Amino acid sequence: MKNNLAVGLIAVAAASLSSTAMAEPAKVLRILTAGGEWTDAVQKCVDAPFTEKYGIKVELETPAGFAKLAGKNQAGNVDVALMDLETTELERAQASGMLDPIDWAAVAPFEMFPDAQKPYGFAHTYFSTIMAWRPDAKAPANWQEFFDTENFPGKRALPDYPGYVLAFAALADGVPPDELFPLDLDRAFKTLERVKGDVIWWSAGGQVAQLLDDNEAQYAIGWSGRIVNKDTLAHSFVGGMLETSWWGVPKGSDPAMQEAAMLYLHEYSDPEKQACVAQYISYTGPSPALDPLLPQDRLAQFPNYKANRDVQFVTDGKWWYDNADEVERRWQEFKLTQ
Amino acid sequence: MSNQTQTGKVVPGRYLARTKPATRRFSGRLPSGFVWVLPLLLLVGLVFNLPLLMTAASSLVDQKTGAFTLGNFEQVAASKVYLPVVWRTIRIALVVSFACALIGYPLAYWMTRLSRRGQTVALAIIVTSFWVSILVRTYAWIVILGNSGIVNRFLMASGLTETPVEFLYNELGVAIGMINVLLPFMLLPLFAAMLQVDPRLRQIAFTMGASSFQFFWRVFFPLTLPALGATFILISILSLGFYITPAILGGGKVPLIANMLDILINQFPRWNLAAAISLVLLVLTVGLFVVYQHLRRVE
Numbered sequence: 360m361k362n363n364l365a366v367g368l369i370a371v372a373a374a375s376l377s378s379t380a381m382a383e384p385a386k387v388l389r390i391l392t393a394g395g396e397w398t399d400a401v402q403k404c405v406d407a408p409f410t411e412k413y414g415i416k417v418e419l420e421t422p423a424g425f426a427k428l429a430g431k432n433q434a435g436n437v438d439v440a441l442m443d444l445e446t447t448e449l450e451r452a453q454a455s456g457m458l459d460p461i462d463w464a465a466v467a468p469f470e471m472f473p474d475a476q477k478p479y480g481f482a483h484t485y486f487s488t489i490m491a492w493r494p495d496a497k498a499p500a501n502w503q504e505f506f507d508t509e510n511f512p513g514k515r516a517l518p519d520y521p522g523y524v525l526a527f528a529a530l531a532d533g534v535p536p537d538e539l540f541p542l543d544l545d546r547a548f549k550t551l552e553r554v555k556g557d558v559i560w561w562s563a564g565g566q567v568a569q570l571l572d573d574n575e576a577q578y579a580i581g582w583s584g585r586i587v588n589k590d591t592l593a594h595s596f597v598g599g600m601l602e603t604s605w606w607g608v609p610k611g612s613d614p615a616m617q618e619a620a621m622l623y624l625h626e627y628s629d630p631e632k633q634a635c636v637a638q639y640i641s642y643t644g645p646s647p648a649l650d651p652l653l654p655q656d657r658l659a660q661f662p663n664y665k666a667n668r669d670v671q672f673v674t675d676g677k678w679w680y681d682n683a684d685e686v687e688r689r690w691q692e693f694k695l696t697q
Numbered sequence: 698m699s700n701q702t703q704t705g706k707v708v709p710g711r712y713l714a715r716t717k718p719a720t721r722r723f724s725g726r727l728p729s730g731f732v733w734v735l736p737l738l739l740l741v742g743l744v745f746n747l748p749l750l751m752t753a754a755s756s757l758v759d760q761k762t763g764a765f766t767l768g769n770f771e772q773v774a775a776s777k778v779y780l781p782v783v784w785r786t787i788r789i790a791l792v793v794s795f796a797c798a799l800i801g802y803p804l805a806y807w808m809t810r811l812s813r814r815g816q817t818v819a820l821a822i823i824v825t826s827f828w829v830s831i832l833v834r835t836y837a838w839i840v841i842l843g844n845s846g847i848v849n850r851f852l853m854a855s856g857l858t859e860t861p862v863e864f865l866y867n868e869l870g871v872a873i874g875m876i877n878v879l880l881p882f883m884l885l886p887l888f889a890a891m892l893q894v895d896p897r898l899r900q901i902a903f904t905m906g907a908s909s910f911q912f913f914w915r916v917f918f919p920l921t922l923p924a925l926g927a928t929f930i931l932i933s934i935l936s937l938g939f940y941i942t943p944a945i946l947g948g949g950k951v952p953l954i955a956n957m958l959d960i961l962i963n964q965f966p967r968w969n970l971a972a973a974i975s976l977v978l979l980v981l982t983v984g985l986f987v988v989y990q991h992l993r994r995v996e
Contacts, residue, residue, distance in 0.1 A: 426966040514844075514866075519949045520964070559866050560949025574845040575865075687965045694960070695778045695952055 384618035387416045391428070391442035391609075394421030395564055396640045397484070397584060404635035409626045415619050425451055428609055432457050437609045440616035441623065444480070444605045446676030447522060451683065452607060453479045459608045465621035468628035475645035480605035481624050482645045487583040487662035487671060488523050489599035491567065491592050496577040502598050505578060506531035506550050508557050513577025516570045519560040521690040522679055524551070526600060526672075527580060536598070540675040542682075544689055555697055568592060584640040587660040596667040600674050637661065749979075756972035769973035779957065779974060786953045787981070789868060790936035793875045794929050800876070801883035802925060808884075809891045820888075823881050835874050835945050839865065842873070866948030874942040879935055883928050890924030891917075927992040934985050937978060954978050 392398050398421060406417040420439060425448040431437045444452060452458050458479045466481070475482035490505050492498060496513055499505040506515075506528065518524050528550035529543055530536065551558075559576050561567060567581030568589050579586075586594050606624060608617055626632060633644030634652035641660040643649055650658075658664050662671075679686065759766040773779045808819050826834070841847050842864035849861040864870055894917060902912040940955035952960070954974065961971040 424963060426963050429966045430968075555950075558948070558950070562944065562949065573839060573843055575839065575843050683965075687967075691778050691960065691965075694949075695782050695957060697950055 383615060384413070384415060384622060385440075385613060385615040386414070387418055388441070388616055388619040388623055389418045389420065389439045390620075390623075391420045391423045391439040393423050393443050393604075394419075395585075397636070397642060400636045400639035403639065405623075405627055405632050408632070409623055412626070413619070413622055415622070417623075424448070428452055428457055429455070431609065432611065435611070437611040439609055440612040440620040441606050442609055443483075444607045445522070446603055446605065446674065447679040447683075449477075449480045449605045449607055450676045450680040452609075454680065457610050459610045459612075459617065461606075461608055461624070462617075462621050465618070466624045466628070468625060469630060470647055471628055471645045472647055475603075477605075480607055481627070482603045483606050483627060484604040484642045484644060485601065485661075485663040486604060486642050487596060487599045487601050487667070488518070488527075488580060489583050489586065489594055489596050490527075490578065491571065491581055491586045491594040492578045493571050493574070494591070494593045498593060498595075499578065500595075500597070502527050502530040503533070505580075506554055508554050511578065514557050514559055514575065515554060516559045516561050516567055516576035516579035516581070518580055519562045519694075521686050522674070523600070524580060525686070525690075526674065527598070530598060536672055539672060540678045542675075542678060544682075544685065548689060548693055551693060560694075583660075583662050584642045587641045588657075596662070597670045599662075599667070599671040601662055601668060601671040602674055752972045753976055753979075755969050756976050758969050760967065760969045769970050772970060773973050773977060782952055782957045783954060783974075783977060783981075785868075785951070786937055789872060789875070789951075789953065790933045792872055793879060793936045794932040796872065796876050797879055797883040797932050798925060798929055801880055801887055801928075805884050805887040805891055808888050820885075823884055826881055831878055831941055832945075834878060835942050838870070838874050838877070838946055842870065865946055866950055868947075868951050870946040870948075871939075871943045871951045871953075874946040875936060875939055878939075878942065879932050882935060883932055886928045886931070887921070887924055890921055894920050923992050923995040927989055930985050930989040930992065934982055934989070937982055937985075 392401070398419065402417075402419070406419075410416055423443040425444070428442060428444075428448075431439070449458075460478050461481055463476065468476070468481075472482070490499065490502075493513075497511050499507075499511055504511055508515075525544065525547040526539060526542060529539065529547040531550045532543075532546040534543055534546055559570060561570065561579075561581075564582045564585045567579045567585055568591075570576040571579055571592055572589075583594075583596070583599070586592055606627070608620060627644070628646065630644075630646035630648040630652055633646050633649055637643050637649075637653055641657065641662075643653070643661050643663050653661065659666065661667065756769055757765055757767070759768060808816055811819060839846065843849065844861040848864070849858075852858045852862060853860075864873065898916055898920075899912060902916050907915070937953075938955055939953055940959065943951050943953045943956055947956075958971050958974060961967045961974070
């Protein structure tokens with residue numbers, strides 16, 4: 360009897376709490392996300408169990424990008440409650456007032472790295488941008504050698520995105536790693552001007568392995584998750600760029616859908632789910648409890664693994680945000696007039 | 698003399714018959730059956746013309762302040778970045794159109810000389826290429842012309858070159874890919890136009906003592922020239938909008954207008970500038986279309 364009463368009281372309390380704190384979450388959660396192998400893994404490891412648990416369908420729109428968010432915002436039609444953002448994009452979207460804060464009380468996450476929880480950002484993935492090459496090509500030890508087309512002959516497949524190539528180009532011109540930011544654009548573009556005849560620019564992450572395998576390029580800069588698990592390619596984390604990808608909540612999206620988004624983030628903070636994603640693609644999430652759950656023979660493939668973390672640098676999202684206009688102008692000039 | 702009076706009589710009659718629809722158009726009365734076209738007109742107006750007008754309008758808006766401005770067009774004209782891409786697009790469009798004409802004309806002519814069955818087979822082969830995704834057709838060129846592609850492997854095995862020839866990741870690669878995609882658009886209209894040429898003309902010309910060569914250059918070619926001109930323009934128009942081919946076979950080094958718009962829309966949100974460039978592209982295309990229509994009328 361007493362027991363029943365207690366249960367009843369808790370139920371009532373819970374019901375009143377939930378009715379005051381949150382409305383009924385939406386039946387469909389729309390997410391703007393990157394696409395590719397990582398999104399496929401998230402669909403299997405997070406989306407499917409989430410739908411099963413809450414009965415909320417997940418709909419994806421790909422690819423993401425600040426320009427898409429700004430487009431939805433300008434059109435007054437923000438139809439996604441979560442989106443994938445790079446650090447720079449998070450900075451930019453937040454400064455432009457295009458994000459709502461994350462309701463961390465509603466998310467009630469599993470334990471996360473302290474720097475993975477921001478008022479407007481939920482760090483979902485640590486990934487690296489690293490060098491890779493064909494095993495039959497001479498192995499470069501650093502960025503000077505990577506961009507040395509005379510002693511390391513061959514084509515370079517480089518990202519067609521300024522944020523993923525300019526820092527390496529500056530390092531290749533001899534900028535000391537600890538003075539990388541503020542980035543010296545002149546020195547970065549000097550390197551690119553020098554090698555541009557030997558460059559193939561890629562725009563989709565999967566092209567890297569394809570171009571190297573087809574012997575179209577002998578060296579490449581690419582995203583670690585698309586490289587480290589390929590036996591046919593050599594790679595190195597030395598001098599790589601460690602980056603964080605974030606979930607953000609676009610401002611103006613349906614509040615009921617945002618409720619669903621908080622439930623989704625809770626599920627995403629579960630180390631089991633992150634370990635599951637890591638099985639398919641070598642990227643890890645924000646849970647400190649993740650390490651024992653990972654495939655132990657593949658630890659060296661993960662960007663956030665200590666030995667890898669120590670040889671990489673972290674990109675400065677603030678600098679990219681502050682200098683977006685200048686980077687944009689210089690990049691267009693370089694890319695469109697070649 | 699009698700010939701002259703005869704044409705004198707006939708021409709006014711023809712003239713009247715031809716201008717009749719034109720005068721009706723201006724008289725304000727709608728052609729019968731207009732009601733049935735109305736839903737389509739509405740659809741096209743709503744989902745095509747209206748967004749186009751809105752794009753045009755946004756090209757006159759300042760991205761930061763939202764005020765009216767001609768600044769976007771000034772930026773296009775003054776920048777040393779945007780206009781060269783427009784010129785390159787036009788240049789490649791012309792090269793591709795010329796190449797399509799050079800390859801397509803003899804091929805279409807050859808097809809007219811085939812048996813009916815042969816023509817059906819040839820047409821089927823051409824039309825099948827429409828069913829293969831443009832992405833696949835474009836990527837296939839890497840297999841053929843890439844560093845370890847069939848052609849380079851043959852060239853190196855036969856000792857003609859020591860290092861692979863660079864067919865791809867330059868303007869040549871982009872042009873080859875575009876010609877491949879656009880050739881059917883040249884072939885089909887040309888073939889149709891060539892079939893229209895009265896076959897008896899050949900017999901007449903031969904009866905009059907013309908050689909095959911003379912018949913071709915003095916009768917057949919002039920008769921099909923307007924069709925060739927029209928399809929040439931058609932190919933040029935289509936070339937202006939290419940995106941995938943330069944992205945893949947250009948290795949990101951041969952940006953055309955569409956690739957530039959992609960950068961300005963998706964990488965950097967500069968839509969008003971992108972709208973201005975789109976408008977430049979639209980004017981260019983409409984200009985070519987006017988020429989096309991003119992040639993079609995001649996034809």
